Amino acid sequence: MSDTSKAAGKTLPAGSIGSVPIWRGIGPRLSLLVVTGCSALVLLTAVLLGEHSATRAVAAHEQLIGNDLVASVDRILNSVRLRRRAELAALVGQPCGDVRRSLTQLQTYVRYVRGLNLVVDGRVYCSSGLGQIDVPLSVYLKSTATGASLNLLPQTPFHPGDPVLAMFDATGQGTGILYLLAGDYIADALSHGVRYGAQNVALSIAGVGLLSDSDEFMPVSKPSPFYATRVTSGAWPFSITLASSTEFVSQLRWQYRLYFGAAGALLDMLIVALYLLAFAPSRLLLNAVRRGLRQHEFHVVYQPIVDIASRDTVGVEALLRWDHPKRGPISPSFFMGEVESSSLLAPVTGFVLHTAVEEMSRHAPTLPLRVAVNIAPGDLERKGFVAEVLAMSRTLPGGISLVLELTERFLLNESADTLAVFKALKAGGVKFAIDDFGTHHSNLDLLSRFPFDYVKIDRQFVSHVDTGGAELIKAIVAVAKHFGLQIIAEGVETEAQHRALRAVGVSLCQGYLYQRPMRAENFERRQKRR
Structure with missing residues (x-):
């Protein structure tokens, strides 16, 4: 039989074979008006569906990026907490002079950290970088709870101007290990979102502030860039907030307009074809x-x-x-x-x-x-x-x-x-x-x-x-x-x-x-x- 998809030639014009009444009960002008109205409605519907689908696609894309970034930061925090934890916990409470060397050596095994600190009775008394110190733990954390606590700081007393994530792993009441994670490591992880079409990406902690992908700290009191999507970690008290770039959103909208516009045009062609076949x-x-x-x-x-x-x-x-x-x-x-x-x-x-x-x-x-x-x-x-x-x-x-x-x-x-x-x-x-x-x-x-x-x-x-x-x-x-x-x-x-x-x-x-x-x-x- 014929190969309809490969055949060449011109189609038979409407009404060219024989002559019979067409669409009895409906005049040709009225039928043309109906077809024109249906075609316009189809195109309008296609445009609206395209806009709606583009909006959903942008939100889904942002959610996907947010999920990936949350997973990345979760891996960083889990890695820091679990790496050499037993050895670090054994140093807590011992004199700083006796354990500083060991503390400094152990820091080399824990990625992403700027410093390891030992805490007893709510005071930070020993630092892997500074040795013996005496700083209240409250400088780094608002509150400490059983397990691990997390806070975002614009700087520390010893490193002004450098944002850090402070993580406290309690081994007892007011006692444990204080990890200071360099903000630029976190910012590097966040910057992956920018590579995939995000314009603004930040890590946020409720009531504290934001750390942007450019390693900039923004307190809650300061106006922050627009963020359309928020994805919250299930393991740690932080969220990833992000918004797609104007270029990405524009490109995606044009793609959906093109796809749905083409679909609308094809459907219009089908309506016209059915109209012609009626003759x-x-x-x-x-x-x-x-x-x-x-x-x-x-x-x-x-x-x-x-x-x-x-x-x-x-x-x-x-x-x-x-x-x-x-x-x-x-x-x-x-x-x-x-x-x-x-x-x-x-x-x-x-x-x-x-x-x-x-x-x-x-x-x-x-x-x-x-x-x-x-x-x-x-x-x-x-x-x-x-x-x-x-x-x-x-x-x-x-x-x-x-x-x-x-x-x-x-x-x-x-x-x-x-x-x-x-x-x-x-x-x-x-x-x-x-x-x-x-x-x-x-x-x-x-x-x-x-x-x-x-x-x-x-x-x-x-x-x-x-x-x-x-x-x-x-x-x-x-x-x-x-x-x-x-x-x-x-x-x-x-x-x-x-x-x-x-x-x-x-x-x-x-x-x-x-x-x-x-x-x-x-x-x-x-x-x-x-």
Whole structure:
């Protein structure tokens, strides 16, 4: 049958076949007004949905960044607290002169800290950097509780102007280890958010202030930059606040406007298409197809399938064409949808099968050749299809085999009877190809349930194989090889695509690079010239 996605030609204008009252009860002007109103409403809805989705996408992106940054700071704090904790706890309460050297050595094992300090009875009495000191613990912390406490300071008495995170790990009442974490380490962790589209990122502690990604302390009394999202740690008393950059938000909004605007435009095109189809009722179209079959307006063209290494022709795909006597070439995409759901499916499929078999028997070169014909789901269900195909296959000369192509979406809901049809035709030497693989549901279960011989990669993937899309095709090739299938890449138009496909393991190709679809006699002459 026809390949509707590859067919070229102009569609049949509305109302060009026959003349009957259109949309009885609704005048053409009123119907046009309704279609115009629906189209405007669709576009407005698309714009509003785009704006809403962009806002949600920005919030989700900020939440994701915030979660990552909270996890990073949590890891830093947990690492500081747990590193050499038992050894540090053993030093608490001992004279500073006796343990300072050990304290200083232990600091080298604890990352991110500016200083380690020992605390007894609420006073800091020994520092890894300064030795013996006497400073109230309240200078560093508002309150101490059992376990670990955390505070943010703009500076310490001994390091003015340098923000720090003060963490106190209590080993007793008012006794324990005081860690001073350098603010610039935390700021470095926060700056990762800026790399991923955030403009303002800060660590905040309630009632104290903020530490920004530029290592700047801002107390709660000072106005701070705008922060749209807050993510709170579940392990420590701090939050990460952030807001996306204007550039990132603008770019994301334009992307969503483009996506939803395109979707709205496509939907508008669909509305217009339905409107136009109302002026060409399906029965008139089917009558025209039936008349075209009788008057020999249809013919079949063939697009070669080549071996990618040698570029030798190893097969052809048969494509249905309609040359209307008044309207010229009509794309199969215009009429095949109606044909597939009508009683004309059998004669149209039969025409393509008989024509392809007869013409290839007369005009094919003397070499092994596969003749591929597209079929519809209704073909698999109609009585006599298996016998018809097997009869056609048996008339082919030796070395020529028949391949039936099915799009994967046609098989997902098929019953066990479909599998029986596959098995019967396979037993008679007919081969099967799954067309447009990856463009619909990409159900890998199809490849294991149905005995396919070929997997055809759609042109939308092939068109990007030389510009960053090779990995996807490489993955499809790997899946196909796992099931023992051959890959056919369609829509190859450039040498760069040819080389890229060969590099990822594709064995067969078709497309304008090798040859446009042609009549059988032209195909024979072309093969003789090679």
